[in-house]
Amino acid sequence: MSVEELYPFLYAGGGNAVADVLAEVRRSTADKAAEIVALRQRIAADYADRLDACAAALAGSFRAGGRMFTFGNGGSSSDAQAVAQLFLDPGSGIRALPAIALTTDVAVVTALSNDVGFEVVFARQLAAFARPGDVAVGLSTSGGSANVLAAFAEARRLGLVTVGFAGYDGGRMAEAAAAGAIDHLFVVPSASVHRIQEAQTTTYHVLWELTQSCL
Amino acid sequence: MTAAAELFDRRVAPGQALGADAELVALACHDMARRFAGGGKLVVFGSGAAATDAQHLAVEFVHPVIVGKRAFPALSLAADVATLTGVASRDGVAEVFARQLRLLADPADIALGLSVDGNCPLVRGGLDAARERGLLTVALVGGDGGAVAAGPLADHVLVARSTDPRVVKEVHVTTYHVLWELVHVFFEHPGAL
Numbered sequence: 268m269s270v271e272e273l274y275p276f277l278y279a280g281g282g283n284a285v286a287d288v289l290a291e292v293r294r295s296t297a298d299k300a301a302e303i304v305a306l307r308q309r310i311a312a313d314y315a316d317r318l319d320a321c322a323a324a325l326a327g328s329f330r331a332g333g334r335m336f337t338f339g340n341g342g343s344s345s346d347a348q349a350v351a352q353l354f355l356d357p358g359s360g361i362r363a364l365p366a367i368a369l370t371t372d373v374a375v376v377t378a379l380s381n382d383v384g385f386e387v388v389f390a391r392q393l394a395a396f397a398r399p400g401d402v403a404v405g406l407s408t409s410g411g412s413a414n415v416l417a418a419f420a421e422a423r424r425l426g427l428v429t430v431g432f433a434g435y436d437g438g439r440m441a442e443a444a445a446a447g448a449i450d451h452l453f454v455v456p457s458a459s460v461h462r463i464q465e466a467q468t469t470t471y472h473v474l475w476e477l478t479q480s481c482l
Numbered sequence: 483m484t485a486a487a488e489l490f491d492r493r494v495a496p497g498q499a500l501g502a503d504a505e506l507v508a509l510a511c512h513d514m515a516r517r518f519a520g521g522g523k524l525v526v527f528g529s530g531a532a533a534t535d536a537q538h539l540a541v542e543f544v545h546p547v548i549v550g551k552r553a554f555p556a557l558s559l560a561a562d563v564a565t566l567t568g569v570a571s572r573d574g575v576a577e578v579f580a581r582q583l584r585l586l587a588d589p590a591d592i593a594l595g596l597s598v599d600g601n602c603p604l605v606r607g608g609l610d611a612a613r614e615r616g617l618l619t620v621a622l623v624g625g626d627g628g629a630v631a632a633g634p635l636a637d638h639v640l641v642a643r644s645t646d647p648r649v650v651k652e653v654h655v656t657t658y659h660v661l662w663e664l665v666h667v668f669f670e671h672p673g674a675l
Contacts, residue, residue, distance in 0.1 A: 285512070285622050292508040292664045300501030303656050304494055311490030318486045341545065345538035349531055349651075354603035356530065377623040389580070460547045461659035473489045480485060 277362060303465050306457055312465055314453055318474055321430060321451035325474070326481035328402050328428050335366035338389040338418050338428075339406035342464055344370040346406050346432075350471050357475075362482055367396070369418075389418035399426035404471075406431075408463045410438025410454070423448045432470060434463030492646065498637040498654050501642035510620055510638035512675075513663055515668035517592045517618050520675045521556035525617070526589050528546035528596035529604045531651055533560035534597050535622075535658070542662045551666060559583065559608065579608030595636070596654055597621070598647040600628025609635040622657055624650030 315450065336355055337347035347368050354366035369392045379388045393403060397418075403422035405415040410433035419440070422429050430451045433440040437454040444452040455466040483491070514524070524543055526536040536558040543556035549564050559582045560566070569578045573630075583593065593612030596603035600623035613635065621636035625645045630636060642653035668674050 285674045288668060288671050289508050289512060292511055292667055293504040294666060295662050295667075296504035296507045297501040299660050300497060300504070300656065307490055307493050307497065311487050313487035315484050315490070317483065324530055327495055328665035341541055342538050342547075345534040345541070349534040349535070351647075352531055353536065430675070461656075461663070464651060465655045465659065468652050472652065473486055476648070477486060 283430065299462075301390070302459075303462055306455065306462055306466050307469050310453070310455060310470060311394075313456075314403075317451065317453070318477055322474055322477035322481050324428050324451065325402055325430070325478045329364050329384070329478075329482065331400055333365075333398075333401045333428070334396075335402040336369055336393060336405060336422075337366065337404040337406075337416060338369040338392075340412050340414065342460075343406040343408060343412075344368075346464065346471070347404070347466060349468070350404055350406075350475075352359070354473050355479075357479075361416055362479060364482075368394070386413045386417050389414050390421040393418055393421045395427065397422065397425050397427055401427050403427045404430045405449075406433075406434075406439060406467060408434040408440075408460045408467075409460075410435060410440035416440065419448050420444055422458070430474075432467045433459070433466065434467070469480060492644075493649055493652060496642055496644040496649050496655070498659065500653055500656060503640065505555055506640055507657065509604060510640060510665065511664040512610055513618055513638065513644060514592050514620065514661065515665045516675050517535070517590060518554050518665065518669060519672075520590050520605040522588070522590040522592055523557060523558050524592045524594060525559060525612070526594045526596075527583075527608045529560070529602050529606060530594040531647070532598065532605075532654075533559070535651065535654055536560040538550070539596075539658045541664075546662075552669075554665070557586065559586075574604040574673060576607045579604050579613065580611035582609045583608055587617055589611065591617045592620060593617045594620040594622070594658075595630070597623050597628070597630060598642075598650040598654075599623065599625045599651065600630035600632075600641075601638075605607075606630060623655045624653070637667065 337350045339347040351366040351368035354364040431449040454465045528536045540556040540558040543554040598603040619636040620638045624642040642650040
């Protein structure tokens with residue numbers, strides 16, 4: 268969506284004074300805050316039970332010696348890193364769990380991309396590291412990232428517990444879940460990449476806290 | 483109420499509080515837009531989970547998700563592990579952002595530090611070095627704002643109203659998404675810069 272569509276007031280003629288723009292920007296900030304609050308409440312209603320089930324599965328995997336692998340692209344790569352960091356280094360007095368982000372080793376990521384192709388950057392790492400019973404966590408706002416889908420296919424082949432975070436209508440990740448390649452899929456029903464990422468952040472934080480409660 | 487529902491419920495008040503702070507967000511956006519208009523770049527830093535936010539924020543500006551939006555220069559100081567560990571082992575961990583900032587930032591730039599409690603010594607060091615060089619300084623903090631909110635470290639201090647570091651991070655994600663979007667709004671109205 269263009270800025271013109273988002274802020275028609277600003278493009279209606281005149282309205283260029285600092286005060287006018289500041290007022291519009293203020294209102295927009297308040298609107299977006301209200302939007303994400305409502306979206307989180309909708310996810311709570313839609314997914315509370317499924318988050319409980321997913322947390323129980325993750326706790327079962329960790330109890331059996333499983334490790335978590337996380338992956339995503341762009342902003343979702345920083346989320347993948349945040350998920351791994353949260354499980355691995357949650358702060359003093361909180362149980363730390365083994366988790367590795369597959370996005371952080373630039374030598375591996377560029378080697379696989381250059382030599383084979385960007386679609387395999389996560390799948391090949393799973394093939395190298397993962398064992399049956401480990402956990403794969405993939406994030407994609409569109410649900411359509413080819414390397415994330417390839418990683419889920421590899422994770423399924425290896426016998427991992429698979430957890431997906433997507434947005435919009437879930438895209439190809441929803442198809443993968445329907446076909447049995449993703450065990451636990453959480454789709455944020457929004458058309459805004461930003462609100463999707465914000466709601467995904469809350470969802471994986473809640474999942475982490477529920478997992479901690481199960482252990 | 484289930485445990486999951488209670489956890490989501492914990493997010494409502496801090497989420498609404500960001501809306502109440504809209505004036506502060508708007509003023510920070512305005513100053514950031516003016517720095518970009520003057521040729522400045524955005525330099526971002528945070529430690530732990532906030533390091534991932536620094537990366538996220540930088541990619542947000544450099545490679546906008548909305549097709550056709552201009553790219554703004556933004557650099558995360560949390561990405562270069564060789565430099566981070568090199569500075570930390572030689573000069574101490576509190577120096578890791580300050581050292582990079584003194585070498586890589588210009589006075590026209592914007593420094594943005596994220597710390598969930600406002601007390602991260604690495605972020606405080608970065609903001610301190612940024613002020614000395616004359617950068618615009620913006621801090622995203624939480625809890626009671628800690629040392630960052632108490633001191634003169636930042637021109638704009640945006641406090642996420644929660645003491646739960648996870649909830650603070652969530653409010654920060656919304657805050658920097660809004661900062662990104664609204665900087666563009668100012669920028670596209672040169673009369674408002």
